[in-house]
Amino acid sequence: MDIKHIVEAILFAAHRPMSVKQIQQVFPELEQPELTEIQTAIDAIIDDYRPHPIELKLIASGYRFQVKAELSPWVARLFEEKPPKYSRALMETLAIIAYRQPVTRGDIEDIRGVSVSSSIIQTLLEREWIKVIGQKPVPGRPSLYGTSKQFLDYFNLSTLTELPTLEEIHSLNESIADNPTPQASRENPQTTT
Amino acid sequence: MDIKHIVEAILFAAHRPMSVKQIQQVFPELEQPELTEIQTAIDAIIDDYRPHPIELKLIASGYRFQVKAELSPWVARLFEEKPPKYSRALMETLAIIAYRQPVTRGDIEDIRGVSVSSSIIQTLLEREWIKVIGQKPVPGRPSLYGTSKQFLDYFNLSTLTELPTLEEIHSLNESIADNPTPQASRENPQTTT
């Protein structure tokens, strides 16, 4: 049986994202194709499905078939439950962990300026979007958090570099340097209403 | 968007078989196609997938995509689980049948002091380690069980007499006998007999 046919069946039957290596392992031991052959098959399948409402997409844990986003208005109606919504606090905590990992809870609190509730960390751990990747070697040995493949999978990304770009903080020092007497402008509330 | 495209997406995303009527209901109220239009779309999708390893099939409760049965050998390894372990009750039942054959279920229950579940007997019969070798001529004519050739083969014995005698069983290495986890004895099978 032709490799592409089998790879397609495996991807549909797996019900989870499959890496090229994992696909290879599904083949009977003595008939495992080369990884490049599997990759070629995958590329061909991706092409095959272009006219269809589903797509084979590479995300962090591998390839998965998913319904294309443009069909969501129809497909969403299949499910009575509304998709889960996440609070700003949770999304900000997640963003800090994603961009600043590895971070401790204290680091997150420093950036957000408020304490982080345990339930947020708990929710993120339960969703397996974040994981404990170590302990910081300071008193109390706080947990260091990082994001997981499941986080990328859920947000349809294959690597962290696909996340929105974080604007770098560059203007601060120059601005202060350019502004030798900040007091003057500070005490000049030109925009007061 | 074209009806066939939407129907295909619905069938892939629904986690249950979908009847033509149910598919119609997924469309927003004012945009619901006629049932015949949906049926036409379904027929076209069925045709589309003929060369693929999956098929759109009508079963009692509606249409669903399923992996073609002929792919079974190729995707089987996706579903292989670690084999379960046999219960203590099953092992005791098998040992009693081996040493006391021919025996009825009642005999086994008398010796074990507890009832023997049908599923244990069933499992042993399915595994072909035991077989029904007759009925006891008492009311109810209960089945008489004995061990099979497959039982001897599995345990690499040529006759039952190669099993330890009751005295030998009694004096099986105590340290292992007292070990509550059978795994431990599995790891060092050399230490007894």
Add this chain to the structure above:
Amino acid sequence: MDAIAILPTLATVNGALVHTLPDDLYIPPDALEVLLDTFEGPLDLLLYLIKRQNLDIINIPIAQITQQYIAYIQLMGVLNINMAAEYLLMAALLAEIKSRMLLPRQPDIQAEEEDPRATLIRRLQEYECIKNVAEQIDALPRMERELFSTLVDVSTLSVAQPLPELPLQDLLLAFQAVLKRVDQHSHHQITQEPLSVRERMTHILDTLNSVDSCIFSQLFRQIEGRAGVVVTFLAILELGKEALIEIIQIEPYSELRVKAI
């Protein structure tokens, strides 16, 4: 700096009814709603105050912002919004920065310790960046909302599950446990026919199962020698004793027949 009377009675503070908001507080008509929709923290509140007035973070007018900030947290207190200590801490920091700026500059000291205003600006900037990307991540297409997994049924596939292994050792230990239990309740006894006899009993019954009856002598096989004959004979006797077979002689001196009951 018009305060807008939003409610006839805004709140009760120390027993006195509050009808108007503090004078120095600029509140656009939709602000109260925003206010009630709790901020994510003091940095968030500060950012809100700055952005609302189109101010640049770098050049925030500390005195003005401090006033507004304090007015807001007073209002939040008045409205019984559960206020975290962080809000008060920020108020203290703002007050400190403000008071510092009223003092003559002391370049020597400033060089040694970090300017608290610069620190605050950096924190505001960093928080703003995170707030922005968090919003962007929230807008990414994601599973369950824009993207849906496909489900293709696999129940019709035939998959042979590997069967459990059973080491002989485990089987024997299980039997040992049975024997120990039986010994303890000695009303039962496991008799000690040799296994060869029990095996032969099964074999004979198995044979008789497929035929109606068979001739006694057919059950013996010469090739097994004397020991085999003895085992078979004991097995037949045991089967007879347990009433599992019938040994029949149709007429005197005729061949014995054995029959499963």
